[in-house]
Amino acid sequence: MKPGLLFLAHRIPFPPNKGDKIRSFHLLRHLAQRYEIHLGAFVDDPDDWQHVESLAHYCASMKLIPLHPRRAKLASLTGLFTGQALTLPYYRSAALLRWVEGLAAQGRVSCGVAYSSAAAQFMPRLPVRILDMVDVDSDKWQQYAPAQRWPLSWLYAREARRLAEWEARVARDFEATVLVSEVEADLLRARVPDARHKIGAYENGVDAAYFSPEADFPDPYAAGVQGIVFTGAMDYWPNIDAVSWFAEQVLPAVREAVPEARFVIVGSRPSEAVKALSGQAGVEVTGSVPDVRPYLAHAACAVAPLRIARGVQNKVLEAMAMACPVVATPQAAEGIRAEDGRDYHLAQDAVTFAHQVIARIREASRNAQARRHILEHYDWARNLRAVDPLLPGPDESVGTTRMPAL
Numbered sequence: 001m002k003p004g005l006l007f008l009a010h011r012i013p014f015p016p017n018k019g020d021k022i023r024s025f026h027l028l029r030h031l032a033q034r035y036e037i038h039l040g041a042f043v044d045d046p047d048d049w050q051h052v053e054s055l056a057h058y059c060a061s062m063k064l065i066p067l068h069p070r071r072a073k074l075a076s077l078t079g080l081f082t083g084q085a086l087t088l089p090y091y092r093s094a095a096l097l098r099w100v101e102g103l104a105a106q107g108r109v110s111c112g113v114a115y116s117s118a119a120a121q122f123m124p125r126l127p128v129r130i131l132d133m134v135d136v137d138s139d140k141w142q143q144y145a146p147a148q149r150w151p152l153s154w155l156y157a158r159e160a161r162r163l164a165e166w167e168a169r170v171a172r173d174f175e176a177t178v179l180v181s182e183v184e185a186d187l188l189r190a191r192v193p194d195a196r197h198k199i200g201a202y203e204n205g206v207d208a209a210y211f212s213p214e215a216d217f218p219d220p221y222a223a224g225v226q227g228i229v230f231t232g233a234m235d236y237w238p239n240i241d242a243v244s245w246f247a248e249q250v251l252p253a254v255r256e257a258v259p260e261a262r263f264v265i266v267g268s269r270p271s272e273a274v275k276a277l278s279g280q281a282g283v284e285v286t287g288s289v290p291d292v293r294p295y296l297a298h299a300a301c302a303v304a305p306l307r308i309a310r311g312v313q314n315k316v317l318e319a320m321a322m323a324c325p326v327v328a329t330p331q332a333a334e335g336i337r338a339e340d341g342r343d344y345h346l347a348q349d350a351v352t353f354a355h356q357v358i359a360r361i362r363e364a365s366r367n368a369q370a371r372r373h374i375l376e377h378y379d380w381a382r383n384l385r386a387v388d389p390l391l392p393g394p395d396e397s398v399g400t401t402r403m404p405a406l
Contacts, residue, residue, distance in 0.1 A: 003392065004060070005035035006103060006112035006126065008119040010091055012041045012064060014051040016207070019233050020134075022314055023180070023204055024115045027132060030384040031113065032058040034393065038103055040096050040122065042067040063099040067091070085162035086155075087137070091118045100124050111391050117163070120170040130390050131174040135184045135311030136191070138163035143308045144237070164191065171195045176390045178202055180311045181335030202387060203337070204312050205380030210293075211321035213366060217294035226261045226361050228254070229299040229324075231292045231315045234270035234285075238308040242332075246305040246353070247277045253354035255282050258361050263303075266295050296322040301360035304332035305353060312336055317378055320344065320370035325360040327353060337377055343370045 007013075013024035031037060037059045043049060044067040056062060076090035103109045104124040111128040114120040120131050142160035145153050171177045171192045179185045179201045189196040221227040230246070232239040243265050254261050261282060265274060268288035278285040289295070296302060302319035309331040316336060319326045326344040333346060340346045344367075345360070347353035 002034065002036040003111070004103070004109040005031055005037055005391070006100060006109040006123070007031065007037050007039045007059075007115070008100070008112065008122050009039070009041040009115040010118040012043045012048050012051070012055065013039075013115070014048070014055045017210065019314070023132075023134065026205060026380045026384065027113070027115065027387070029058055030380070030387070031391075034388075035111075035391075036060040038109055039063070040100055041065070041119075042091060042093070044069055044072075061103075063096055065093045065096050079162070083162070085138075085166050086159055087118050087163055088121055088166065091121070093122075096122055113391075114170075114174070117167050117170055120174070123174075128390075128392055129174045130387070131170055131177045132179075133167065133171070133177055133184075133188070134180050136164075136167060136179070136187050137310065138167055139187065140238075140308065140310040143310075147241070147308070168192045168195075171199060174198070176200065178387065178390075180204060183335045184311060200386070203383045204314060204317065204378065205383050206314075206317045206321045206374050206378045207380070208321050208371070208375055208378075211296075211318050213297060213323040213371065215293070215297070217291075217297040219298045220294045221262070221264070221298055224260055226258055227295065227299040228261055228263045228357060228361075229295045229302050230263070230265050230267075230304070231295065231302070231318070232267045234265065234267040234274045234287075238306055239267065240271050240273055241308060242304070242306045243274060243277065245307060245350075246303060247280055247283050249350040250305065250353045250357070251280075251282055253351070254357050254361075257354075257358045261300070261357075261361060264295060264299075266292055292318075293322065296324045299324055300364070301325040301327055301357060303353075303357065304328035306332040309334065316344065317374060320367070321374040321378075323366040323368050323371045325363070325365075325367045326370070327356045327360060329353075338370075338373055343367070343373045 009024050013021050013028050016025040038061045039059045040063045042065050072090045076086040078089045079086040100122050101124055112123050112126045113130045114123045115132045117133050123129055138160050141156050145156040172195045177199050182201050185199050185201040189199050230243055251263050264284045266286045270285050277283045296319050302324045304316050312335040313332050345356045347356045
């Protein structure tokens, strides 16, 4: 019989090809091979309830908590009075806490994995507890603050400080903390030096069979159009900032050189600011689409013009897997082990970015080397094996904690 493992996530880890759920799904599926999974997670998108049956295939039991973003934002403000990071009360749930405590009291789980620092607050005392922090989220808030006006600048700076305190606390408390790249791991090690021996990383992967340029996808672009595609959740502020900057500062120069160029923003829940960009010549906002692969397969290039970023951008890895030429800022490429000028092209300022995009359009070729790089370095099965030594195996004592050098 498989040992019981408690898996807690701030968002339901499904569907497996959707943004920040990609890593959590593949981690859960990997662990389900060795453990009986008991999943606790929040559902903040009504469309995700349709996936419950598919997710249940990997789980012995589930406790899914509906989360209403507007109510959660109001609830998060209680952190101003308690001294907490606002992220923690945003995900507050007494029902989830009772459920996990019940599992622990009944002895149904012997180890646990928390996916994100926010989920860590629900993890009960177990012999072995692992935190997949993904990235150092507090640093992202620190980057947000200078770009905002007061009072948001003050609020974001406060969130950066309070969340950093929480991240340090759970990094010390859990048996191991893993992140998405060595860049992220080094940042956390520098902040929590007394826990550095417990901090490591495993890289994301890409479903290279799914994101394959060999498949025959219908062309979503009009005849004669040179598509420049951006993919991502379009209610996420760094993505909003990225596409706004590209449309306003980069695209005019691109279209002056290549009039048939069209910037296509593909992603769910576009904000009003993103929708407004569709009024600009050469910009299209699709909203949610059933499949992003046709847009990558037929694009002249994919762009990742993020000016604020943490962790690893799956959008870059997926485009590379599709052999789609990629132009990215250094912020968007941070943490990705690849070579500038070979696997992708880096550009920091608007002039250089426009030059790189124009060059990719005029080359009119796919980047087969980028796909080879993904196949060699971003395989989920291989990368996830780094997690296995951190948890007790089926034949080991429940209280056995093996802590390899991370």
